Every structure is written in structure tokens, then in C-alpha cells.
Amino acid sequence: MKTASSTPVAADHLLRCVHCGTVQASADRMFRCSSCSELLEVAYPEWADAGREFGLRLKEIWRERRNSTLPEDASGVWRFRELLPRVEREHIVTMSEGNTPLVDLHKAARDLGITRVLAKHQGMNPTGSFKDTGVSAAISIAKAQGYGLVCCASTGNTSASVAAYAARAGMKSTVLLPQGQVASGKLAQALEYGAHVLQLETDFDGCLKILHEVIRHFPAYLMNSVNPYRLEGQKTLAFELMEQLNWEVPDHVIVPGGNLANSSAIGKGFLELQQLGLISRLPKVSIIQAEGANALVRSMRESAGEKLIPVPPHTRATAIRIGNPASWRKAVSILRQTAGACEQVTEHEIAQAKAELGSQGVGCEPASAASFAGLKKLARLGFVKQQETAVLVLTGHMLKDVDYMLDAQMHRTLRPIPAEASAVIRALETINAGS
Ligand SMILES: *Cc1c(COP(=O)(O)O)cnc(C)c1O
Ligand SMILES: [Zn+2]
DSSP: OBOOOOOSSOOOOEEEETTTOOEESOOOTTOBOTTTOOBEEEEOGGGGGTHHHHHHHHHHHHHHHTTBOSHHHHSTTGGGGGGSOOOOGGGOOOSOOOOOOEEEOHHHHHHHTOSEEEEEEGGGSTTSBTHHHHHHHHHHHHHHTTOSEEEEEOSSHHHHHHHHHHHHHTOEEEEEEETTOSOHHHHHHHHHTTOEEEEESSOHHHHHHHHHHHHHHSOOEEOSTTSHHHHHHHTHHHHHHHHHTTTOOOSEEEEEOSSSHHHHHHHHHHHHHHHTTSOSSOOEEEEEEEGGGOHHHHHHHHHTTSSOOOOOOOOSOGGGOOSSOTTHHHHHHHHHHHTOOEEEEOHHHHHHHHHHHHHTTOOOOHHHHHHHHHHHHHHHTTSSOTTOEEEEEEOBOGGGOHHHHHHHTGGGOOOOOOSSHHHHHHHHHHHHTTO
């Protein structure tokens, strides 16, 4: 067994306001800027004088850790710990999150006339969504700080992930869900992992607003993505993806946008790699929203990203059914810095994109398919060009929302046939004939 390599520079961090730039050493339970109340992001002042050596050594260290059997090295998050807030080993809560496959979508590329389309499948995480990478980071910090109770508002996947990681950490978890708006797979997970589930008669935005009020008065640890440590875990997608691409930067990374933390986190990951000299250019990070939950699309079009235009959200892609996205300022900054596009897709385009991925053997949940629907639109608009490479982030697992698929495949309702070999052979003959 190999042991973990030592850290060349210990990354310790500060919290910086994404709006007014105020820097603070720590945050209160609300994770808001002490001067203007906007969101904070994690910053690493020590990197400024880390030098180019640091970046180059990191690639080696990360590669070496793939042969290690230590839990923190087997994690697709903590393997990159030089670029994360420092957490003692005994506080790291991990289930080998990350480490997700990068799938070549040959047929999609051919159909669109694009050089290469790849899917980074975050649905292959321990609880079936990218949320695990962020939750592993944030819950480890909560454990280090001695919290016994973690809380979140959720469209479903955060609650499943928080419930599982809290259970692993020996903590209690309470999740606030919008009544009747959570896919059954996600609700079942939260219950099975032992979360205390509170269903509120409101939507996700309403749940988050209420949770903020609660945390102001009650000493629980806030696990929503206003917690900047969530994004530190989620940004490791960029590191892992670059390793899988042998450090060749793709032209496009396309991400569905709900509360807009994931797109922001992925963009932050690429910006940090560039800052440390590990990559020399950035991919365009584009964000795709459902037409019925298009707050960022509207604010980009109607105010050039200067102010958020909240909407009453409607979409069957429940993971992105969010009308008042908390991380919109971070997302605008990523769109600007990477020159990405912000687009919307219809319910029909999402359903079609999902079914096409499925027919290519790649399942995902409806919100994830928005990224493929978005790629198709961006290719049509000429934003993604023929000689380019695009990476789709598939955010969640196919089995999260089985009802959606059964509805979509209704037209193929199965008709029973007699339990006889001859009947099956007749069916096979028809199939072989190509009908
Ligand atoms: C949470 C989630 C999203 C949205 O991510 P944000 O960070 O809220 O933008 C998209 N797809 C799936 C499957 C999710 O679970
Ligand atoms: Zn501020």
C-alpha cells in the first residue's frame, strides 16, 4: 500500500464576497458577507506565491494517489486536497465520490456534425448525483467544526446526498422538501438514509427562504449551496475531467442551471487550474435552463447580468425547477470570464434529448438532459462549431425519476403475448425484419 504524498504548500483559505470583494477569515452560519450580505467564495491567498512549480508537482501527486488505498486518496474530491480547504484526516467524510466516467457520445457527435461530444456522468456518484462531491466537502467541514445536525432545502438530490453523508458522519440531518414536487427516487433515498423529512407546502425557493430564517435562530449547519464549501467539492469535476482528457482543454463544457452553484463551481475549478498554470486556456462554460425556470437567461438578456429577474418556476425537470437562483452572481461571473452562453430549452427538447441519450445507452435524469438539449441548440446557433469538442455534464442518475420515463415511453406500452416459445419466435422475426 502506498501512502499519501505530502502537500507541497498547505492551502489555507479565506472567504471573499463575490459582490463587494470584502475578505473575511470565517463566516457565520448564514455564509453571507459581513458588509453587504452577498454570497462568499473560498479564496486561497497562499497560491499567489506558490509559483509554477506548484502546479506541475500537483499533476504528479494527483496521479500517484490513484495507486493509493487511503480513503482520502480514493476520493475524487479529496485526492485534489491541495486545492481545497484544509481538513484533518479524521474529519474527512468520503464514499469515493467523484471518479465518474467520461463517456464518448459518437452518435451524438456524428448527428450534430461536431468533432467530439463527451458526457461526464456525475450521476455515477454514491447517491446518484454530483451533489455528493459538494456534500463530502461541506459535511467534512461541519464535522471538523463539531456540528451534530445538518439541514438543507432541496429539490431532491441534495436531500439524498446530505442524508447519506450525515449518516456516514454520525450526524442528524433534516431536509426541507417542496410538497409533491420531488421525484420519488430522491424522496425514497432521503427516507432510507434516515433524514428527518419535512415536506412544506411551497416550492424550492420557498423552502430555502424558510430555512434561512430557521438557521438565523437555530444552531444547525446549512448544507445548501450558499455554503461556499459545497462549491469547493463540486469544482473538482474540472480537475478530474482534465486528467481524463490528458490535460487537453475542451472547447465547451455545458451544464444545466438551477440554483446555479454547480456551473459556478465548475467554472471556478477551471479558473484555478489556469491561475496555477495547469491549463493555458479556458473552456467556454455554458449554462442551460428550462424555459419555464429561466431566471438567469432572462437576467442576461434583459439586464446584461446586472440584476436577477426571478420567475415562478415550471418544469418537469424538478432538479432545475428554481425561480430565484441563489448563486446567480457567481454564474454571471463565470459566463463572462469563460465567454460561455446562457440558453433555455423547452420541455419537449429536454424529453427528446433524454430519450436520445437513453437510446445511446446513456441514462440520466431530466434536468441532466437539458445539457444535451442545450448543446443541440448551441450547435444550431453556430455557438458550438464543427471542429470543436463539447463536454456535457450529466448531473443525475437515470433512476432518480422513473415516473418521467414511464410517461415518456407510454406510447410503447407493452402488450402481453402467450407464454409460448413460438410466440416469442414470431416476435423475434418481426424485430429482425426491422420494424
Ligand atoms: C442540483 C441539480 C442541478 C442543478 O444544479 P445547481 O447547482 O442548482 O444549478 C441539476 N441537475 C441535477 C440532477 C441536480 O441534482
Ligand atoms: Zn460583500
